[in-house]
Amino acid sequence: MRILVLMRQLPDLVEELEISSEGTDIDRELVKFVMNEFDDQALEEALLLKESSGAEVVVVALDEPDVDQALYTAIAKGADRAVKLTGVSNERWMSTHERAAILAPYVEESAADLVLTGVQAADDLDGQLAGVLAGLLGLPHAAVVVGVELKDSTVLVTQELGGGRSVDEEIDLPAVLGLQAARQAPRYAPISKIRQVTQAGGIEEVAAHTPPEASATAISLRRLYVPERSGHAEMLEGTPGEVAERIAEILRSRGLVKG
Amino acid sequence: MVLRIAIGGAVVLIGLALGGARLWWLARLIRSGSPAPGRTKGALRRSWAELAEVLGQRKLLRRRQSGIPHALTFWGFIILLFTVIEAFGDVFSSKRFAIPGIGHSPVLGFLEDLFAVVVLLAVISFVVIRLVDSPARRERRSRFYGSHTGAAWVTLTLIALVMITLLGYRAAQTNTGDFPYGSWAFASHAIGGWLAPLGRGTNSVIETTLLLCNVAVIMGFLVFVTYSKHLHIFLAPMNVGLSRRPRALGALEVTDGGSGARTIEQLSWKHLLDFATCTECGRCQAACPAWNTNKPLSPKLLVMGLRDHLFTSAPRLLAAGHGASRGSALTSSNGASSAEGKVVGQSRGSSDAPAAPALVPDVISPDVIWACTTCGACVEQCPVDIEHVDTIVDIRRGLVNDGKMEASVQQVLENIAQQGNSFGKSGRMRARWVRELGFPVKDARKEPVRYLWFVGDFASFDERILELSRTLAHVLHDADVDFGLLYEGERNAGNDVRRIGEEGLFEMLVEHNMSTLNGAQFESIFTTDPHSLNTLRNEYPAYGLDKPVLHYSQLLQELLESTAITVKPLGTRVTYHDPCYLARHNRITEAPRKVLHALGCELVEMPRHGLNTFCCGAGGGRIWMSDDPALGERPSENRIREAVALGVDTFVVACPKDFAMYSDAVKTTGHEPDLRVVDLVELVATALETATLAAVSGS
Ligand code: SF4
Numbered sequence: 001m002r003i004l005v006l007m008r009q010l011p012d013l014v015e016e017l018e019i020s021s022e023g024t025d026i027d028r029e030l031v032k033f034v035m036n037e038f039d040d041q042a043l044e045e046a047l048l049l050k051e052s053s054g055a056e057v058v059v060v061a062l063d064e065p066d067v068d069q070a071l072y073t074a075i076a077k078g079a080d081r082a083v084k085l086t087g088v089s090n091e092r093w094m095s096t097h098e099r100a101a102i103l104a105p106y107v108e109e110s111a112a113d114l115v116l117t118g119v120q121a122a123d124d125l126d127g128q129l130a131g132v133l134a135g136l137l138g139l140p141h142a143a144v145v146v147g148v149e150l151k152d153s154t155v156l157v158t159q160e161l162g163g164g165r166s167v168d169e170e171i172d173l174p175a176v177l178g179l180q181a182a183r184q185a186p187r188y189a190p191i192s193k194i195r196q197v198t199q200a201g202g203i204e205e206v207a208a209h210t211p212p213e214a215s216a217t218a219i220s221l222r223r224l225y226v227p228e229r230s231g232h233a234e235m236l237e238g239t240p241g242e243v244a245e246r247i248a249e250i251l252r253s254r255g256l257v258k259g
Numbered sequence: 260m261v262l263r264i265a266i267g268g269a270v271v272l273i274g275l276a277l278g279g280a281r282l283w284w285l286a287r288l289i290r291s292g293s294p295a296p297g298r299t300k301g302a303l304r305r306s307w308a309e310l311a312e313v314l315g316q317r318k319l320l321r322r323r324q325s326g327i328p329h330a331l332t333f334w335g336f337i338i339l340l341f342t343v344i345e346a347f348g349d350v351f352s353s354k355r356f357a358i359p360g361i362g363h364s365p366v367l368g369f370l371e372d373l374f375a376v377v378v379l380l381a382v383i384s385f386v387v388i389r390l391v392d393s394p395a396r397r398e399r400r401s402r403f404y405g406s407h408t409g410a411a412w413v414t415l416t417l418i419a420l421v422m423i424t425l426l427g428y429r430a431a432q433t434n435t436g437d438f439p440y441g442s443w444a445f446a447s448h449a450i451g452g453w454l455a456p457l458g459r460g461t462n463s464v465i466e467t468t469l470l471l472c473n474v475a476v477i478m479g480f481l482v483f484v485t486y487s488k489h490l491h492i493f494l495a496p497m498n499v500g501l502s503r504r505p506r507a508l509g510a511l512e513v514t515d516g517g518s519g520a521r522t523i524e525q526l527s528w529k530h531l532l533d534f535a536t537c538t539e540c541g542r543c544q545a546a547c548p549a550w551n552t553n554k555p556l557s558p559k560l561l562v563m564g565l566r567d568h569l570f571t572s573a574p575r576l577l578a579a580g581h582g583a584s585r586g587s588a589l590t591s592s593n594g595a596s597s598a599e600g601k602v603v604g605q606s607r608g609s610s611d612a613p614a615a616p617a618l619v620p621d622v623i624s625p626d627v628i629w630a631c632t633t634c635g636a637c638v639e640q641c642p643v644d645i646e647h648v649d650t651i652v653d654i655r656r657g658l659v660n661d662g663k664m665e666a667s668v669q670q671v672l673e674n675i676a677q678q679g680n681s682f683g684k685s686g687r688m689r690a691r692w693v694r695e696l697g698f699p700v701k702d703a704r705k706e707p708v709r710y711l712w713f714v715g716d717f718a719s720f721d722e723r724i725l726e727l728s729r730t731l732a733h734v735l736h737d738a739d740v741d742f743g744l745l746y747e748g749e750r751n752a753g754n755d756v757r758r759i760g761e762e763g764l765f766e767m768l769v770e771h772n773m774s775t776l777n778g779a780q781f782e783s784i785f786t787t788d789p790h791s792l793n794t795l796r797n798e799y800p801a802y803g804l805d806k807p808v809l810h811y812s813q814l815l816q817e818l819l820e821s822t823a824i825t826v827k828p829l830g831t832r833v834t835y836h837d838p839c840y841l842a843r844h845n846r847i848t849e850a851p852r853k854v855l856h857a858l859g860c861e862l863v864e865m866p867r868h869g870l871n872t873f874c875c876g877a878g879g880g881r882i883w884m885s886d887d888p889a890l891g892e893r894p895s896e897n898r899i900r901e902a903v904a905l906g907v908d909t910f911v912v913a914c915p916k917d918f919a920m921y922s923d924a925v926k927t928t929g930h931e932p933d934l935r936v937v938d939l940v941e942l943v944a945t946a947l948e949t950a951t952l953a954a955v956s957g958s
């Protein structure tokens with residue numbers, strides 16, 4: 001049983017991000033990159049599965065800034081192998097579709113039984129990576145997963161549906177899952193261990209398959225900017241009845257409710 | 260005579276065999292521990308410690324009530340060694356045996372009698388102390404809570420019996436003509452006076468019986484000692500001699516690269532010796548902030564628990580040989596670390612010995628280990644120099660290396676690893692508070708400065724406290740002090756990280772800070788935070804730091820004394836809280852007091868002050884752990900109540916963490932209206948303002 005964990009590096013949001021002079025990207029010079037926190041959940045779930053079933057855990061990431069540290073940390077936590085896909089420009093933002101297109105051939109070759117990744121990322125808030133990847137590979141997929149249990153040739157997943165409801169379903173392997181949360185909080189990797197692992201090296205570098213030419217869905221970015229302040233707030237005063245009356249009026253005037 | 264020799268000989272041989280076997284067993288057990296390097300270095304310092312702490316009973320005498328009787332008993336036993344030799348001489352040699360070289364000097368006779376009586380009186384005072392502070396009645400508040408009180412009573416009885424039989428046989432001797440001392444042996448003669456009417460024959464029987472009883476009680480006592488907490492009679496001088504000097508505070512001990520102790524095998528032999536030496540006196544427990552606020556940790560009970568575990572593990576430890584092999588049997592529930600075990604954290608070797616129980620949780624509950632603030636009150640108090648903090652942190656290291664800790668602590672460690680500060684804020688924001696000063700502050704990485712200000716996380720990032728940083732900057736600026744910062748080159752100094760047990764992260768922080776410090780030009784460092792001060796001063800030198808490290812209270816003291824700043828007396832009545840890491844760990848108690856004096860404040864001391872200060876509860880990473888409110892008050896609240904009882908309205912602190920802790924504690928105890936928490940530098944600033952105002956209005 002081989003479990004692949006796909007990891008993404010994101011700008012550390014505790015830093016103050018700035019827009020680059022071209023105006024189409026953030027200034028990547030000074031920013032520190034950290035692992036997507038949801039991918040950390042995926043890694044934790046994979047490690048728990050490894051502990052219960054003896055599966056092999058392989059973490060896979062593109063050659064993005066500060067990625068080595070994230071990969072070594074994953075090894076220190078217990079991942080068996082770490083793979084870095086090289087040859088992809090890491091100096092600009094990459095759309096989720098592009099990312100999925102680069103990952104797909106590697107995932108296919110790796111003969112993975114289960115592919116886990118974070119349900120979303122700060123630059124993929126609608127959580128497309130797992131779904132698009134599954135689509136490219138023709139594999140079953142589930143998103144917002146909060147529980148994973150391995151069977152022989154299937155996997156039992158618990159998926160959150162929102163509104164406090166969730167669903168349990170059995171999916172054929174191999175499958176791609178977008179993890180919302182692991183069964184327990186991601187574990188701690190002691191620095192001494194990370195340093196030993198780092199010294200030992202052991203990141204496998206694999207040349208990425210060059211993605212097909214920008215597909216029809218590719219996005220071209222015209223301008224990146226800090227959200228501009230628009231509109232204003234209006235404080236409604238008066239008795240509850242008056243306030244309600246006023247709200248209804250506003251909604252009507254914007255065409256949001258009829259009548 | 261023959262009978263005397265036969266009975267006496269049998270008693271002595273049995274005693275020596277039993278006691279000797281036990282001591283030999285103990286020696287092998289303790290030697291099975293892991294290495295503890297550097298324990299014999301500094302012979303002079305060690306000899307001095309023996310003189311002061313063993314012969315001089317320095318630490319015991321800090322608690323007068325029990326210290327004086329203990330010192331008298333100790334000195335009494337040394338004098339009474341002469342009576343022991345004489346008694347053995349009497350039994351095995353001749354009835355008028357005299358110690359060669361000393362003979363039967365009347366002074367010796369007097370001293371022997373005097374101390375026999377003094378020790379009896381001391382025993383009575385011990386009885387009183389134990390009855391007054393009875394654990395049955397006072398429960399947790401008794402320092403004997405959890406100690407083996409039965410053994411203590413047996414010991415007191417045996418000591419009393421030694422003295423009674425001694426005086427008895429000596430008294431009888433005065434009537435049989437065997438007594439070699441004249442009237443200087445006042446007690447023997449006085450009791451002899453009462454025994455005289457019984458006649459010479461009876462007195463002769465009494466003499467022989469009590470003499471043999473005396474030898475038997477002494478031998479019995481010696482054997483009992485080796486099987487009880489009174490072992491300290493033999494082990495305390497060793498433990499004191501092998502302790503860290505000048506004291507096991509300040510720098511932490513790191514053995515075996517900081518991989519931590521998961522099993523008893525992995526604790527160093529010095530710690531095993533500590534456990535065997537503990538007298539169960541409870542001085543540590545009485546001073547411990549955790550125990551005093553209902554936490555599960557008592558340093559005494561921890562040491563006793565580990566000793567019991569050591570003794571029950573003896574078969575396994577001794578089977579493994581004389582410390583040659585150290586079965587490490589990593590009992591980790593964390594599959595990842597056992598999988599990585601081959602590569603990492605295994606330097607203590609492994610063997611096929613039966614699996615050792617994990618110290619946590621099999622022997623000690625994790626709550627106990629995490630409750631410690633590393634305040635050092637236990638180490639400071641312990642009369643036999645046990646090193647509790649080193650043991651606790653070594654056990655924590657094992658837990659942290661297995662990823663077992665509270666989620667909030669894990670978060671803080673990750674923040675510090677990622678951003679270099681516990682707040683998880685961008686490291687580049689560290690010196691942002693400087694912007695609002697209205698004057699530039701030098702960057703010590705770019706231009707030389709006299710003082711390098713190592714600001715620390717709280718004083719850089721905590722909203723309430725960076726206001727105090729600005730006040731200090733203004734005071735220094737107005738006094739024309741040449742100072743600078745490392746700006747974003749500074750990272751958390753690592754004091755608390757190390758005490759949480761994250762040795763690897765500590766090393767990473769030191770390496771980073773040292774590389775920044777090496778690139779800066781300065782004459783000395785001063786810190787806001789006593790915790791940073793502690794590690795910079797005591798631990799960074801091992802990594803190459805060779806500059807003096809001061810606390811800002813010391814700098815303020817210098818400025819006031821050199822009249823670089825002049826102030827107008829405030830006349831406020833205040834009390835001052837000594838931070839553990841300033842006072843106990845670094846012996847800095849005078850500087851803040853001198854500042855207060857120079858400010859014209861009337862200082863009212865709390866009962867627990869100076870080296871005996873009571874911890875605010877923030878140290879050792881506790882500030883990031885949750886307190887179970889069901890357990891009752893927090894250490895900081897306990898402290899606020901102590902201050903309120905003095906009737907002062909100002910509570911002065913000299914540590915950013917104290918400021919945070921006590922600002923909260925006055926609120927939660929409802930004392931916010933009547934007790935003001937102020938930092939030392941705020942008082943200085945106020946006095947300055949007064950001075951400036953006075954100057955302005957005077958002109
Ligand atoms: S260091 Fe302080 S908190 Fe820790 S055991 Fe000792 S006295 Fe208690």
Ligand code: SF4
Pocket residue numbers: 536537538539540541542543544558559562637640641642643644645
């Ligand atoms: S550790 Fe020291 S202070 Fe505490 S009970 Fe034992 S001997 Fe006394």
